[in-house]
Amino acid sequence: MAEGFTDEGKIWYNGVFVDWKEAKVHVLVHGLHYGSGVFEGIRCYATEKGSFIFRLKEHVDRMYRSAEAYEMEIPYTRGEIEEAIRETIRVNGLDACYIRPIAFFGYHHLGLNPIGCPVDCAIAVWPWGAYLGEEAAEGGIRCTFSPWRRIDPNTLPVKSKAVGHYLNSILASLDAKERGFAEAILLDTKGYVAEGPGENIFAVKNGVLYTPEADSSILPGITRASVIELARDMGYEVVEKRMTKEELLSADEAFFTGTAAEIAPIREIDNVTIGGSKKGEVTSVIKRKFFDVLNAREEKYMKWLAPVYE
Ligand SMILES: Cc1ncc(COP(=O)(O)O)c(C=O)c1O
Known part of the structure; x- marks a missing residue:
């Protein structure tokens, strides 16, 4: 399962594509210290009829509901995140992959209460076979x-x-x-x-x-x-x-x-x-x-x- 990353490709990071190796966070982001982030795991399958993402809407919707539980406002609409996911797969030229969107409280202060911290978002995709x-x-x-x-x-x-x-x-x-x-x-x-x-x-x-x-x-x-x-x-x-x-x-x-x-x-x-x-x-x-x-x-x-x- 724990295949390493190849460090290649692009990651969607706060609305722009960055090189895989440049998709970095500051060591003092809130999410790193307190686990104050939400994420999804989604799969895209290569089929005879083309590449399809399984239940994309439901996954993105769950990410927003996960965020609501922590009063986190993701600064994009559900539709924008869905399209960003599609675009990330296209930019990386993949036909089948695992998709990992994440939103987390970012760099501003380290008080436990995250009010005031920005919400950072990223989407990464990579090939990932049988997990178990x-x-x-x-x-x-x-x-x-x-x-x-x-x-x-x-x-x-x-x-x-x-x-x-x-x-x-x-x-x-x-x-x-x-x-x-x-x-x-x-x-x-x-x-x-x-x-x-x-x-x-x-x-x-x-x-x-x-x-x-x-x-x-x-x-x-x-x-x-x-x-x-x-x-x-x-x-x-x-x-x-x-x-x-x-x-x-x-x-x-x-x-x-x-x-x-x-x-x-x-x-x-x-x-x-x-x-x-x-x-x-x-x-x-x-x-x-x-x-x-x-x-x-x-x-x-x-x-x-x-x-x-x-
Ligand atoms: C704790 C936990 N339970 C269940 C699941 C299965 O959920 P899903 O079928 O939406 O991937 C996951 C995976 O996301 C999980 O992390």
Whole structure:
């Protein structure tokens, strides 16, 4: 996953394109010291019909809602950011890439209250393959329940994709890797299943899909919402409800969803094999459908794809 950057290309930075290496911040920006920034992770796919950004509007909209939670006013309209994202891909001549827009309180003072700090914005794009490795694409990954609980809505606005929130994800990820697992699963502060460090989670039992409700301690993912809609359209029942560890461990199948991870089957949790030796049939069917959508092969869902080159 952690491929290094090549240092090539252009980054959109406060409305202008700068060389990749020149897209710098001052060491005293507010966002660096206190994590006071918001960001998005978006993907652009190369298809037979051209390059498309998956659910661009929804991602940009979530970035604005993330910012509102911190009283941050992004000094561009949603439409301007959407167009800047398209333009950044075009300027870099890419047909498939990961897209990272970020807005953060900038350089002015270091009082905790960010009032008075400018809001700086940047958009970077680069090629990024399978986030959880080829294992995730193939047989599924080995996970562990994290000793770190997912941040609670009473302490932080968990629906905001804010920079500082990710310290919680970093701790869970470091712990999982140190103990030899590919990914962590975080419980909420009450002990119910929440999500992965950067993914939502689904379980399948007797052909029904289960996932923690959007109102719980999760970031309500855009992939999650897409999978729910696709699965329902395909005739599956999808139930959004609290999930216990036991329910997840006794599921027939389990998988992660996320922009970076896409759909990643979970093979084991703390050495318990999910669903015994059975193959994850429902996961495979949904994954196939999801990739058909991403590859512009499903007319009905073309509304989710924003063209880059028109
Ligand atoms: C904590 C967390 N949960 C879930 C997700 C999945 O969200 P999405 O499908 O919108 O990428 C992400 C990724 O953005 C995340 O960081």
